[in-house]
Amino acid sequence: EVQLVESGGGLVQPGGSLRLSCVVSGFPFSDYWMTWVRQAPGKGLEWVANIKQDGSERDYVDSVKGRFTISRDNAKKSLYLQMNSLRAEDTAVYYCARGLWSLDCWGQGTLVTVSS
Amino acid sequence: DIVITQSPDSLAVSLGERATINCKSSQSILYSSDTRNYLAWYQQKPGQPPKLLIYWASTRGSGVPDRFSGSGSGTDFTLTISSLQAEDVAVYYCQQYYSSPYTFGQGTKLEIK
Numbered sequence: 001e002v003q004l005v006e007s008g009g010g011l012v013q014p015g016g017s018l019r020l021s022c023v024v025s026g027f028p029f030s031d032y033w034m035t036w037v038r039q040a041p042g043k044g045l046e047w048v049a050n051i052k053q054d055g056s057e058r059d060y061v062d063s064v065k066g067r068f069t070i071s072r073d074n075a076k077k078s079l080y081l082q083m084n085s086l087r088a089e090d091t092a093v094y095y096c097a098r099g100l101w102s103l104d105c106w107g108q109g110t111l112v113t114v115s116s
Numbered sequence: 117d118i119v120i121t122q123s124p125d126s127l128a129v130s131l132g133e134r135a136t137i138n139c140k141s142s143q144s145i146l147y148s149s150d151t152r153n154y155l156a157w158y159q160q161k162p163g164q165p166p167k168l169l170i171y172w173a174s175t176r177g178s179g180v181p182d183r184f185s186g187s188g189s190g191t192d193f194t195l196t197i198s199s200l201q202a203e204d205v206a207v208y209y210c211q212q213y214y215s216s217p218y219t220f221g222q223g224t225k226l227e228i229k
Contacts, residue, residue, distance in 0.1 A: 037166075045158075045166065045209055045220040061217040095165055101213035102156040102171035104178070109165055 002026035002105045009110030022079040022096030030074040033100035038092035086114045122221035128229040135197040137224045139210035144190045154214035157195045161206045
C-alpha cells in the first residue's frame with residue numbers, strides 16, 4: 001500500500017523556521033519526482049515546490065523562493081521542506097504528493113501555523 | 117503564470133443527474149509536440165487530501181469510476197459526472213502542469229440538491 005506521512009508542522013512565530021518531513025512507503029521513492037502542495041485554512045490548493053528523483057532539479061513558486069528549500073533522502077525514502085523566514089501567509093496544511101505533473105498519491109498533510 | 121479559472125464556484129445537483137464543472141486556462145495548455153493537454157482534475161472531500169481523478173485532461177486515474185470524465189482542449193476544459201452519487205459531494209480542482217508554477221483553479225464545491 002502506498003503511504004505518504006507528513007510531520008513537522010506546528011505553531012511558529014513570524015520570521016521563524018520549520019522543517020517538514022514526508023516519509024513514504026509502498027513504492028520506489030527514488031523513481032519519482034515529488035511535490036509539496038499547500039492549502040490555507042478554508043482556501044484552495046497552491047503548488048509550492050517539486051524535486052527530481054536525484055535531487056538535481058528543484059522548482060518553487062515565487063512566493064517561497066529564497067525562503068523554502070525542498071530536498072530528499074532516497075535512502076530514507078524521505079522528502080523535506082525547510083521553511084525559513086515564515087510569514088503569516090504561509091499558514092496552511094502542507095501536503096507531500098507523488099509526481100512531477102499530475103499528483104497521484106497524497107499524504108494527509110501537516111498543519112503549519114505562523115502566528116505571534 | 118498561467119491563471120486557471122473554474123466555474124461555477126459552487127453547484128447543487130440532484131442525485132442521478134449530470135454535474136458539469138468548467139475550467140479555463142489563461143493560455144493554451146496543449147503542448148504541440150505531443151498533442152497532450154497538460155491538465156488534471158482532483159476531488160477533495162472534507163478533511164481529506166485531494167485525490168487524482170483525471171490527467172492529460174481526459175484519462176481517468178486508477179480506480180476512478182467511469183461516471184467521471186474529462187474533456188476539452190487548449191484553454192477550455194470540462195469535468196463531467198454523468199450520474200451524481202452521494203459520495204461525490206466534494207470540492208473539485210483543476211490544475212495545469214504545462215508550465216511552472218503548476219497552478220490550480222480556485223475550486224468548485226459540489227453539493228446535492
